[in-house]
Amino acid sequence: MFVALGIKQEQRAAATLTEYRQAGQELPEALAQLQRIEANNPSAFVTMGGPDGRRMPVSMAIAGVRNAIDTTDDGTEVSLIRYPLSWGTMAGGLLAFLAGLTGLLAARVAALRAQQSRDALVRNFDRLRRGLPFALAAVLVGLSIASVSASLFEAASLWFWDHLSTGSMKLFAAAVTLAALAAYSAVMAVIALRRVFDLYTMQPLDIRGLVVSRDEAPGLWRFIEDLAVRHEALMPDSILISLTEGFFVTEAPVRPLGGDRVLQGRTLHLPAPCLPLLGETELAAVIGHELAHFSGGDTTYSRRFAPIHAGLWRTLTALGERSGTGGFVITPALHLGFHTLESFDLAVAQHRRQRELEADRRASLVSGPESVPLALIRSAALAPAIVGTLNDAFSAPETSGPDLMAEIQRRVEGGLPDPAAHLEECQPHPTDSHPPTALRISTLGVQLDERLLARAARGPVAEDTSLPHRLFADWSGICQALTAAFLDEAREAHRLDRAELEAAAAAVPKEHTVLYENGRPMIWAMAFIAAMFVAFAIGSIFFGQSLGIGNDSGTTAFVGAVTALGVCIALAHAAWVRHKTKAPLMTLTPDALVSARLREAIAWTDVAGMQVTTSRRLTLVLALHEEAPLPNRIGFSIYNKVNRRKRIVVLEAMGIRGMKAADFEALVSRYLTAAYARRRLAGD
Numbered sequence: 001m002f003v004a005l006g007i008k009q010e011q012r013a014a015a016t017l018t019e020y021r022q023a024g025q026e027l028p029e030a031l032a033q034l035q036r037i038e039a040n041n042p043s044a045f046v047t048m049g050g051p052d053g054r055r056m057p058v059s060m061a062i063a064g065v066r067n068a069i070d071t072t073d074d075g076t077e078v079s080l081i082r083y084p085l086s087w088g089t090m091a092g093g094l095l096a097f098l099a100g101l102t103g104l105l106a107a108r109v110a111a112l113r114a115q116q117s118r119d120a121l122v123r124n125f126d127r128l129r130r131g132l133p134f135a136l137a138a139v140l141v142g143l144s145i146a147s148v149s150a151s152l153f154e155a156a157s158l159w160f161w162d163h164l165s166t167g168s169m170k171l172f173a174a175a176v177t178l179a180a181l182a183a184y185s186a187v188m189a190v191i192a193l194r195r196v197f198d199l200y201t202m203q204p205l206d207i208r209g210l211v212v213s214r215d216e217a218p219g220l221w222r223f224i225e226d227l228a229v230r231h232e233a234l235m236p237d238s239i240l241i242s243l244t245e246g247f248f249v250t251e252a253p254v255r256p257l258g259g260d261r262v263l264q265g266r267t268l269h270l271p272a273p274c275l276p277l278l279g280e281t282e283l284a285a286v287i288g289h290e291l292a293h294f295s296g297g298d299t300t301y302s303r304r305f306a307p308i309h310a311g312l313w314r315t316l317t318a319l320g321e322r323s324g325t326g327g328f329v330i331t332p333a334l335h336l337g338f339h340t341l342e343s344f345d346l347a348v349a350q351h352r353r354q355r356e357l358e359a360d361r362r363a364s365l366v367s368g369p370e371s372v373p374l375a376l377i378r379s380a381a382l383a384p385a386i387v388g389t390l391n392d393a394f395s396a397p398e399t400s401g402p403d404l405m406a407e408i409q410r411r412v413e414g415g416l417p418d419p420a421a422h423l424e425e426c427q428p429h430p431t432d433s434h435p436p437t438a439l440r441i442s443t444l445g446v447q448l449d450e451r452l453l454a455r456a457a458r459g460p461v462a463e464d465t466s467l468p469h470r471l472f473a474d475w476s477g478i479c480q481a482l483t484a485a486f487l488d489e490a491r492e493a494h495r496l497d498r499a500e501l502e503a504a505a506a507a508v509p510k511e512h513t514v515l516y517e518n519g520r521p522m523i524w525a526m527a528f529i530a531a532m533f534v535a536f537a538i539g540s541i542f543f544g545q546s547l548g549i550g551n552d553s554g555t556t557a558f559v560g561a562v563t564a565l566g567v568c569i570a571l572a573h574a575a576w577v578r579h580k581t582k583a584p585l586m587t588l589t590p591d592a593l594v595s596a597r598l599r600e601a602i603a604w605t606d607v608a609g610m611q612v613t614t615s616r617r618l619t620l621v622l623a624l625h626e627e628a629p630l631p632n633r634i635g636f637s638i639y640n641k642v643n644r645r646k647r648i649v650v651l652e653a654m655g656i657r658g659m660k661a662a663d664f665e666a667l668v669s670r671y672l673t674a675a676y677a678r679r680r681l682a683g684d
């Protein structure tokens with residue numbers, strides 16, 4: 001569309017430039033000819049503009065030609081300015097079009113090739129992600145140039161209008177504003193380019209955990225070294241342990257929360273709550289599965305694809321959120337970026353499934369055929385107890401014990417709930433995904449029977465709970481440190497939440513806020529209608545003869561009666577509106593909304609949701625909770641309703657005096673939020 005617009009602009013600019021250049025050659029010749037005529041006969045008359053032109057004195061014609069010459073010079077300059085702008089529109093549009101088309105075709109070809117193998121996926125994605133920033137930058141730059149050039153061209157075109165009326169001046173102002181907006185969008189897009197080229201940089205994963213060294217966990221490091229040798233896999237460079245994540249490995253940068261250190265290289269993450277509840281064989285199977293991702297071609301996938309693919313999604317999402325006004329030109333580039341990533345979805349899903357199933361197979365060969373199914377089922381069955389304990393501790397950090405792992409063990413002493421309910425779940429991962437547990441077990445060829453489910457549902461035994469003490473130099477200290485960090489974070493979250501609640505509760509005054517209906521527009525409308533009736537009556541008196549009603553006394557009386565009745569009705573309605581709007585429409589108190597249209601007040605905490613609309617009248621819609629009492633209306637009103645089936649209260653008005661609809665909605669929302677904030681604070 002920009003290219004087509006640019007072609008049209010180029011044609012217009014070329015035609016205008018040719019016209020003014022031709023006029024620049026012809027007008028001096030015409031001026032010289034007129035001056036010769038004036039020298040011979042000063043009172044001569046000439047005809048300007050051809051046979052059908054205007055006849056005028058030669059002196060007037062000379063003055064007109066001179067003005068035209070001055071205008072022609074200015075017009076030629078404006079035409080010279082407009083002409084390259086048309087090419088800017090075409091060039092910018094063509095650049096954006098070719099960049100977008102190239103990006104789409106490259107994404108399609110790369111996605112098709114990526115389905116061939118895992119190496120092809122990594123190779124093609126690596127090529128595409130290197131070229132993606134340049135394609136996005138070309139789209140941004142092209143659209144910026146095209147939009148600015150097109151806007152400035154049209155703004156300059158207004159100079160050629162013969163008469164600049166008020167409407168044309170508004171158009172000129174709009175064109176200049178649009179050009180300024182386009183220029184600002186271009187600047188914002190250029191600023192965003194820095195963020196686009198950050199697509200080369202992987203952002204670190206933030207994990208709430210502790211890094212354990214060889215001195216802190218000598219048994220664990222020996223245990224993992226033995227597994228790495230048996231799996232012919234690379235050793236992790238760092239081991240991270242936390243409360244809230246699952247088992248996973250990554251080669252993306254990892255930043256443990258609470259510190260500035262960023263872990264580079266291969267990182268193995270272990271969930272502390274699972275370590276005393278999984279047997280040694282099951283733990284070996286899970287860690288062996290993760291180490292399998294550090295062997296063979298999976299290492300390249302783990303390093304060059306999985307974290308970068310996830311990082312690209314996060315980066316493009318952040319770029320869209322920060323685009324601001326520049327979204328006018330950034331949005332098309334974002335669509336291209338997201339489309340490029342989505343084109344790999346099929347290949348990614350295919351290879352993710354293959355790599356997880358292959359890792360399961362490798363782990364089962366080393367740790368035993370039933371070790372992987374047992375570990376998968378038991379980890380899924382433990383999740384509710386772990387999540388429940390952590391949620392309870394986060395909700396009440398002051399009453400929690402110093403060791404959350406001990407609390408989790410206490411909750412599962414009697415055994416785990418039925419593991420069969422978790423067979424369709426997937427193991428969590430911060431940058432990847434896993435197939436369902438049932439599919440992974442069936443692929444291993446293990447019979448999923450009652451015996452296997454019973455083993456997975458066993459309660460903690462001494463052999464399991466003592467395992468972390470053999471792996472860590474001070475397992476109790478690790479547990480208490482993780483618990484303390486978790487509870488400190490919970491306390492900080494509660495402090496911030498309470499501060500927000502207190503601010504919300506203090507956002508409304510303790511005094512009542514009285515609102516009045518805005519009847520002034522209606523009063524003025526009725527006054528105008530009454531004036532129209534009066535004007536009609538006066539007109540019928542003075543122009544009755546010409547209208548054919550002056551000779552008929554009955555008609556005159558009828559017209560007078562109708563106009564008098566119209567004036568009375570309009571003035572009476574205006575007086576009624578004025579009287580009605582003197583009384584408060586509604587009163588907002590910290591605890592409830594009191595309406596002049598309802599017998600009972602509506603407590604804010606009875607309101608589940610609210611909405612303000614302004615189609616023909618200002619409308620406040622309140623949706624009440626199921627257990628909340630419904631108010632009763634005072635008298636009959638077609639504008640105020642209480643829908644008992646839907647539990648909705650509708651209050652309408654002509655407007656709120658001294659307040660716009662958006663301000664009224666914000667005010668009611670503050671009172672509603674403040675009431676719920678006070679209730680939560682009282683509950684604390």
